[in-house]
Amino acid sequence: MTTLTIDGVDIARTEDGFFVDPSVWREEMAATIAKSEGIDELTPRHWEVIRFMRAQFEEKGAGPSVRVLGKVSGVPIKELYQLFPKGPAKQAAKIAGIPKPIGCI
Amino acid sequence: MAKIEKVSIAISKGSLEGIYPGLIMANGARAEGMEANLFFTFFGLDAIHRKRHEHIKLSTVGNPGLHIATWLGGVPGMSSVMTQYMESKMEKLDIPSIPEFIEMIADTGAGLYACKASVDLFGLTKDDFIDQVQGIITVGDFYEMAAGGEIIFT
Numbered sequence: 001m002t003t004l005t006i007d008g009v010d011i012a013r014t015e016d017g018f019f020v021d022p023s024v025w026r027e028e029m030a031a032t033i034a035k036s037e038g039i040d041e042l043t044p045r046h047w048e049v050i051r052f053m054r055a056q057f058e059e060k061g062a063g064p065s066v067r068v069l070g071k072v073s074g075v076p077i078k079e080l081y082q083l084f085p086k087g088p089a090k091q092a093a094k095i096a097g098i099p100k101p102i103g104c105i
Numbered sequence: 106m107a108k109i110e111k112v113s114i115a116i117s118k119g120s121l122e123g124i125y126p127g128l129i130m131a132n133g134a135r136a137e138g139m140e141a142n143l144f145f146t147f148f149g150l151d152a153i154h155r156k157r158h159e160h161i162k163l164s165t166v167g168n169p170g171l172h173i174a175t176w177l178g179g180v181p182g183m184s185s186v187m188t189q190y191m192e193s194k195m196e197k198l199d200i201p202s203i204p205e206f207i208e209m210i211a212d213t214g215a216g217l218y219a220c221k222a223s224v225d226l227f228g229l230t231k232d233d234f235i236d237q238v239q240g241i242i243t244v245g246d247f248y249e250m251a252a253g254g255e256i257i258f259t
Binding site for chain 2: 065066067068070076077078081085086087088089090091104105
């Protein structure tokens with residue numbers, strides 16, 4: 001377990017950086033998490049993906065894989081990797097404060 | 106925690122079960138943020154062959170994992186039937202077909218390369234391959250590209 005401090009609030013995260021409790025996430029936290037992931041600015045396209053991740057998590061209890069993101073989020077795979085170079089599903093899940101998406105494809 | 110930064114995967118077989126594992130590993134590596142390169146050699150070249158990659162078949166001969174009698178595996182049409190069966194199962198699980206999967210992997214930014222020795226052996230040229238193939242390279246080029254990372258041979 002690790003802790004990330006955002007605006008004076010301590011957030012418990014797993015060893016690999018995912019929120020332990022997704023309900024404590026707020027949109028205002030996204031920019032700080034993104035910076036720690038090496039993403040300096042969150043564009044409207046980033047936000048499209050982040051909100052999609054969040055919505056899928058709330059609906060299905062888990063975040064989508066890159067394949068699902070590419071098919072359903074409206075952002076194609078090539079662009080997803082430009083937005084989130086260290087793995088779109090993984091990085092967007094971290095920034096959206098949800099657990100790591102499960103799945104091999 | 107130790108991290109793998111780069112993987113170079115060689116795909117040397119031209120059967121369905123010979124090609125998918127390497128593709129899944131390459132796609133998974135990119136999803137984890139690793140650099141990934143795919144190197145197609147020998148019959149693995151069929152996976153990136155314009156005319157052949159839509160017709161990759163499961164091998165039903167010499168494949169004890171299928172748990173069918175050896176003679177049955179050799180019956181004409183068996184390979185097609187088993188391939189269709191496997192493909193329908195994969196579709197239900199939303200596993201992409203080989204052409205779609207390779208296109209997807211290229212979109213993730215992974216490199217796709219054909220092995221020069223095999224290309225020469227089969228009398229192929231760059232035009233025989235899908236557009237996503239970045240080049241025909243030698244084994245030396247492959248090692249240079251793979252330097253500092255993990256090499257996986259399938």
